[in-house]
Amino acid sequence: MKETLTIAPAEIDRQLSICDQIRQLLDRRPGQKKAFVDTYGCQQNEADSERLRGYLARMGYEFSDTEEGADLVLLNTCAIREHAEQRVFGNVGALSHTKRRHPEQVICVCGCMARQDHVAKRLKQSFPYVDLVFGPQLLWQFPELLLRKLEKGKRVFETEDVPGSVAEGIPVVRQNNIKAWVSIMYGCNNFCTYCIVPYVRGRERSRRPEDILAEVRELAQAGYKDITLLGQNVNSYGKDLDLGVDFAWLLEQVNDIPGDFVIRFMTSHPKDASERLFDVMAKCEKVAPCLHLPFQSGSSRVLKAMNRRYTRESYLELVRQLRARIPDVVLTSDVIVGFPGETQEEFEETMSLIEEVRYDALFTFVFSPRKGTPAEKLEDPMPKEQKSANFQKLLQRQNEISGEKHKEYVGKTYRCLVDGVGADGRLSARTTGGRLIHLEGDEALIGTWQQAHITGSSTWALFGEIV
Numbered sequence: 067m068k069e070t071l072t073i074a075p076a077e078i079d080r081q082l083s084i085c086d087q088i089r090q091l092l093d094r095r096p097g098q099k100k101a102f103v104d105t106y107g108c109q110q111n112e113a114d115s116e117r118l119r120g121y122l123a124r125m126g127y128e129f130s131d132t133e134e135g136a137d138l139v140l141l142n143t144c145a146i147r148e149h150a151e152q153r154v155f156g157n158v159g160a161l162s163h164t165k166r167r168h169p170e171q172v173i174c175v176c177g178c179m180a181r182q183d184h185v186a187k188r189l190k191q192s193f194p195y196v197d198l199v200f201g202p203q204l205l206w207q208f209p210e211l212l213l214r215k216l217e218k219g220k221r222v223f224e225t226e227d228v229p230g231s232v233a234e235g236i237p238v239v240r241q242n243n244i245k246a247w248v249s250i251m252y253g254c255n256n257f258c259t260y261c262i263v264p265y266v267r268g269r270e271r272s273r274r275p276e277d278i279l280a281e282v283r284e285l286a287q288a289g290y291k292d293i294t295l296l297g298q299n300v301n302s303y304g305k306d307l308d309l310g311v312d313f314a315w316l317l318e319q320v321n322d323i324p325g326d327f328v329i330r331f332m333t334s335h336p337k338d339a340s341e342r343l344f345d346v347m348a349k350c351e352k353v354a355p356c357l358h359l360p361f362q363s364g365s366s367r368v369l370k371a372m373n374r375r376y377t378r379e380s381y382l383e384l385v386r387q388l389r390a391r392i393p394d395v396v397l398t399s400d401v402i403v404g405f406p407g408e409t410q411e412e413f414e415e416t417m418s419l420i421e422e423v424r425y426d427a428l429f430t431f432v433f434s435p436r437k438g439t440p441a442e443k444l445e446d447p448m449p450k451e452q453k454s455a456n457f458q459k460l461l462q463r464q465n466e467i468s469g470e471k472h473k474e475y476v477g478k479t480y481r482c483l484v485d486g487v488g489a490d491g492r493l494s495a496r497t498t499g500g501r502l503i504h505l506e507g508d509e510a511l512i513g514t515w516q517q518a519h520i521t522g523s524s525t526w527a528l529f530g531e532i533v
């Protein structure tokens with residue numbers, strides 16, 4: 067089977083004309099049609115939902131922020147951990163009530179969960195009111211699948227394993243007019259033994275550089291101030307293109323686009339992050355001085371069992387190389403507690419790694435077995451209680467470190483982008499390194515760059531005033 071399917075522009079045009087056909091169909095029914103899109107999981111999924119909204123807008127739907135009374139409900143799901151899946155099943159279950167009150171409602175489930183056979187089966191058998199289910203590889207075909215449901219009335223399930231696609235030209239309705247996501251690649255080839263992503267998202271495939279650069283240019287012209295390049299492992303960008311380009315090159319190209327914006331990217335896999343990347347980060351003035359570099363475990367034995375292909379030592383060396391070039395870089399990471407077979411001593415190595423690195427922030431997860439992954443079959447003798455005690459210990463120590471690192475900001479002034487208003491009426495802003503600041507100030511400043519003098523701090527945020 068060919069691993070990457072490039073969708074021809076004519077095929078997307080066909081999907082767009084199907085959108086118009088659906089619009090005509092809906093126009094025959096009274097009232098404005100409303101769609102509710104509910105997104106779970108990572109930024110990749112957020113970016114996908116913006117394209118699904120693009121299609122829906124073209125079909126004539128307006129957007130609603132609740133499932134109640136919506137004509138179409140679309141759940142874009144995540145399969146990364148059990149908890150994420152349970153939330154989706156809970157919410158799909160609750161839709162039986164809204165559907166009873168509104169039998170015309172069309173319920174769609176897409177995204178990473180939809181690509182898992184056991185999930186598709188369960189949706190088919192136990193949730194008869196779910197109308198349309200399709201995996202992430204078929205996002206580009208959403209209009210056609212929806213039309214099939216609307217015309218024939220039968221449930222549509224398109225969840226089998228098909229080659230990963232790259233499709234350009236799908237309309238986008240963005241959720242924010244200051245910050246934007248730009249997917250630069252899809253899928254993953256790394257097969258970390260705990261992770262479901264390669265199974266549900268397919269093999270790694272890169273968008274062509276000219277398409278990415280055109281999208282960023284458009285965003286910069288539209289006044290976007292914060293642009294994040296997305297991929298499961300951005301450092302392997304371009305390997306499948308045979309153009310002799312890599313991620314560091316792409317960053318330089320994006321940096322050369324005129325505009326007053328900051329460039330972020332995620333995620334970087336430590337096995338592929340390089341000094342060349344750090345040099346480019348240091349040199350490019352638009353590239354944010356921050357890096358999300360997941361380490362997952364502080365034990366080289368566990369890293370091997372996770373198939374991460376780096377060691378504790380080589381990871382720490384990478385951090386040294388980065389800090390040699392960007393001394394005040396904001397460093398964040400992901401870590402898993404309780405990987406099957408992780409001993410108490412190995413967990414302590416994770417504790418000592420965070421002590422050594424001192425991350426600004428950490429995303430901590432307890433291992434969650436995923437169907438079909440190698441780690442699911444490993445022996446897992448550590449009791450649950452011990453894992454959660456370890457998790458709490460890690461969290462608590464990291465919170466102290468984050469709080470200490472935030473204290474170092476107090477009394478200094480930072481450039482920041484004002485991006486919204488919090489519940490307390492104060493403005494929220496982000497430093498170029500990505501730290502949150504609560505600011506006093508006028509709402510009219512949203513979307514502008516300011517200098518903020520930091521007057522206080524907590525574990526999670528900084529407090530300041532505009533100078």
Ligand code: SAH
Binds near residue numbers: 146299334435436
């Ligand atoms: N591609 C990114 C990660 C995407 S998933 C990367 O390689 O860094 C985000 C995070 O979820 C991972 O970094 C990992 O820490 C966590 N994660 C993934 N699978 C998990 C599982 N089965 N159980 C617990 N955490 C998991």
Ligand code: SF4
Binds near residue numbers: 299335
């Ligand atoms: Fe999952 Fe590993 Fe790929 Fe990240 S790099 S998406 S953790 S398999």
Ligand code: F3S
Binds near residue numbers: 108144145262
């Ligand atoms: Fe979840 Fe899929 Fe992202 S599994 S984390 S939504 S790639």
